[in-house]
Amino acid sequence: MKNFADKLVEAVKAKGSAICVGLDPRLDKIPRFLKMKAIEGGDRTPFGAAAAAILEFNKGIIDAVHDLVPVVKPQIAFYEIFGHEGIKCYEETLKYAKSKGLLTIADAKRNDIGSTAEAYAQAFLGEVSIFDEDEEVVMPVFDADAVTVTPYLGWDGIKPFVEECKKYGKGIFVLDKTSNSSSGDLQDLEVVEKNADGSQKSTMALYEIVGHLIDSWGANDIGENGYSFVGAVTGATFPDQAKRLREIMPNAYFLVPGYGAQGGKASDVAVCFGGGLAGRGEKGLGAIVNNSRGITNAYEILGYDESKYAEAAREAVMKMKMDLASVI
Amino acid sequence: MKNFADKLVEAVKAKGSAICVGLDPRLDKIPRFLKMKAIEGGDRTPFGAAAAAILEFNKGIIDAVHDLVPVVKPQIAFYEIFGHEGIKCYEETLKYAKSKGLLTIADAKRNDIGSTAEAYAQAFLGEVSIFDEDEEVVMPVFDADAVTVTPYLGWDGIKPFVEECKKYGKGIFVLDKTSNSSSGDLQDLEVVEKNADGSQKSTMALYEIVGHLIDSWGANDIGENGYSFVGAVTGATFPDQAKRLREIMPNAYFLVPGYGAQGGKASDVAVCFGGGLAGRGEKGLGAIVNNSRGITNAYEILGYDESKYAEAAREAVMKMKMDLASVI
Numbered sequence: 001m002k003n004f005a006d007k008l009v010e011a012v013k014a015k016g017s018a019i020c021v022g023l024d025p026r027l028d029k030i031p032r033f034l035k036m037k038a039i040e041g042g043d044r045t046p047f048g049a050a051a052a053a054i055l056e057f058n059k060g061i062i063d064a065v066h067d068l069v070p071v072v073k074p075q076i077a078f079y080e081i082f083g084h085e086g087i088k089c090y091e092e093t094l095k096y097a098k099s100k101g102l103l104t105i106a107d108a109k110r111n112d113i114g115s116t117a118e119a120y121a122q123a124f125l126g127e128v129s130i131f132d133e134d135e136e137v138v139m140p141v142f143d144a145d146a147v148t149v150t151p152y153l154g155w156d157g158i159k160p161f162v163e164e165c166k167k168y169g170k171g172i173f174v175l176d177k178t179s180n181s182s183s184g185d186l187q188d189l190e191v192v193e194k195n196a197d198g199s200q201k202s203t204m205a206l207y208e209i210v211g212h213l214i215d216s217w218g219a220n221d222i223g224e225n226g227y228s229f230v231g232a233v234t235g236a237t238f239p240d241q242a243k244r245l246r247e248i249m250p251n252a253y254f255l256v257p258g259y260g261a262q263g264g265k266a267s268d269v270a271v272c273f274g275g276g277l278a279g280r281g282e283k284g285l286g287a288i289v290n291n292s293r294g295i296t297n298a299y300e301i302l303g304y305d306e307s308k309y310a311e312a313a314r315e316a317v318m319k320m321k322m323d324l325a326s327v328i
Numbered sequence: 329m330k331n332f333a334d335k336l337v338e339a340v341k342a343k344g345s346a347i348c349v350g351l352d353p354r355l356d357k358i359p360r361f362l363k364m365k366a367i368e369g370g371d372r373t374p375f376g377a378a379a380a381a382i383l384e385f386n387k388g389i390i391d392a393v394h395d396l397v398p399v400v401k402p403q404i405a406f407y408e409i410f411g412h413e414g415i416k417c418y419e420e421t422l423k424y425a426k427s428k429g430l431l432t433i434a435d436a437k438r439n440d441i442g443s444t445a446e447a448y449a450q451a452f453l454g455e456v457s458i459f460d461e462d463e464e465v466v467m468p469v470f471d472a473d474a475v476t477v478t479p480y481l482g483w484d485g486i487k488p489f490v491e492e493c494k495k496y497g498k499g500i501f502v503l504d505k506t507s508n509s510s511s512g513d514l515q516d517l518e519v520v521e522k523n524a525d526g527s528q529k530s531t532m533a534l535y536e537i538v539g540h541l542i543d544s545w546g547a548n549d550i551g552e553n554g555y556s557f558v559g560a561v562t563g564a565t566f567p568d569q570a571k572r573l574r575e576i577m578p579n580a581y582f583l584v585p586g587y588g589a590q591g592g593k594a595s596d597v598a599v600c601f602g603g604g605l606a607g608r609g610e611k612g613l614g615a616i617v618n619n620s621r622g623i624t625n626a627y628e629i630l631g632y633d634e635s636k637y638a639e640a641a642r643e644a645v646m647k648m649k650m651d652l653a654s655v656i
Binding site (some may be wrong): 009024026027035039047049075077081082083084087088091109110111112113115116117119120122139150151152154155156157175178179180181184185186187189190191194206209210213229310315317 | 448469503509
């Protein structure tokens with residue numbers, strides 16, 4: 001089973017970019033013609049029509065960018081907001097992206113323990129067994145290539161995902177230092193490190209401790225390119241912390257949110273690259289930089305007619321590619 | 329708008345119990361006759377049949393216990409594992425519980441920031457606006473009374489939920505000290521507290537810091553009974569920590585997992601009660617104790633035929649009620 005990190009490296013090299021397109025569709029940013037088509041196009045519930053409009057929108061974006069980027073990351077909240085019909089659209093978005101040769105990261109930030117975490121891991125990464133009495137059916141559900149997870153519950157909350165990753169060649173990205181302004185409420189707290197006799201040795205920020213945990217959680221599963229399938233989320237808005245985390249986690253692939261709309265610049269994300277076997281010698285590996293609104297809403301930013309949203313997204317990706325190339 | 333904590337107090341008094349029934353259905357524990365009925369009962373996909381069996385099972389449990397308990401807590405992972413058809417079953421389970429006069433806690437442990445957290449908060453607690461151009465439709469989605477959330481992203485990840493709570497009379501339970509054995513990986517870390525001049529004053533466990541944060545996040549929204557709509561999750565498996573958290577968060581309602589199957593005893597959960605205006609004078613307030621498998625799988629535990637799963641669940645609730653009454 002190929003390690004997810006190796007699949008990611010291959011895709012990054014094949015596409016010549018380390019860009020992740022975030023598919024976080026907001027109904028008020030979906031072009032009117034797509035919404036009208038969805039409303040008029042059949043006997044749909046309001047949520048069903050919303051989901052249909054979003055799926056069409058996503059397909060347009062995917063068609064426009066799939067040859068330029070290795071991976072897309074739909075954020076499940078923007079689908080779950082339309083209930084089960086939104087979740088169906090989420091499934092179809094993942095499937096369509098896969099059919100176009102893209103890797104997919106389900107941005108779901110799941111966190112739980114025991115059989116609950118197993119259920120999440122099977123749903124997002126693995127397969128589910130149904131009716132094992134008379135006829136056993138084993139089927140994938142979301143079948144994403146990777147999923148984001150939250151570390152607050154410790155190893156119990158991570159292990160079930162790691163097991164599915166091993167079994168199915170999938171990956172996880174564990175939240176470490178997030179891009180939001182209040183991320184420090186917990187993540188920047190200064191934690192006491194102790195000597196063997198229990199006395200205080202030094203202190204370390206919580207995000208650094210989490211970095212060490214992520215490093216240890218992935219230590220047994222490092223692929224050919226020196227990266228583990230246990231990656232880390234490190235916000236582009238905190239470059240100093242990201243630099244420190246690159247040192248702490250030499251084998252982790254970084255998923256970097258916060259570029260663009262949230263204020264992160266190419267020069268800020270540059271420190272996230274590196275690690276792995278290639279170290280800083282091989283450029284463009286070790287991090288994928290996410291951009292959501294900056295690409296999917298590019299038609300507004302560029303002042304294009306909304307009918308040209310897909311072309312605008314393609315232009316935004318090409319511009320971002322050049323922007324990143326200037327620093328890595 | 330009535331504060332969620334006051335609704336909870338009313339329901340606890342009306343039902344004379346502080347029990348939360350966890351609806352975490354696992355297909356291998358669903359009675360065979362329900363699965364056969366679901367398979368034979370229509371032109372269903374495998375996931376659709378699984379969802380149909382689970383919904384019937386849940387309705388049986390709800391019918392059997394709704395007059396004995398104030399609240400049910402379906403864990404969304406066990407529904408999401410069947411994709412959008414599972415999520416439809418989740419919606420229907422919440423709706424059915426509500427129709428039987430039960431409060432509902434969506435156990436989803438959501439965590440994100442900005443517009444993403446807003447989307448989650450609207451989906452679980454509030455309403456969603458659709459197609460605001462030609463015809464505005466505003467609809468609830470899951471419409472739970474409360475949702476569980478994770479604090480790792482800080483206030484940015486909590487605020488959007490608090491806003492929906494205010495607007496719709498809903499509540500949240502923030503993970504603090506969870507019931508799993510590795511919960512200490514992060515939650516027990518010793519954090520440095522500083523003096524105004526930056527020198528080290530003392531240390532405090534991360535779960536205590538999170539307790540202080542939860543206390544402050546709920547400080548503006550305390551209801552008539554002295555409890556805030558910002559509650560806390562504190563595992564029954566860590567009674568010493570729960571006792572400390574009860575002191576730190578006098579206004580938080582505690583949601584207590586870990587009783588029964590995970591090893592928590594009535595004597596362990598006793599410390600979670602108290603707080604509020606009533607303090608420890610009024611018994612049975614301040615905490616709701618969750619039990620999932622111990623109730624929904626009681627037919628196995630009691631050695632009953634699976635056709636009697638609902639009766640067994642009712643017996644298990646009555647036994648738990650007596651068990652809790654012995655210590656509070």
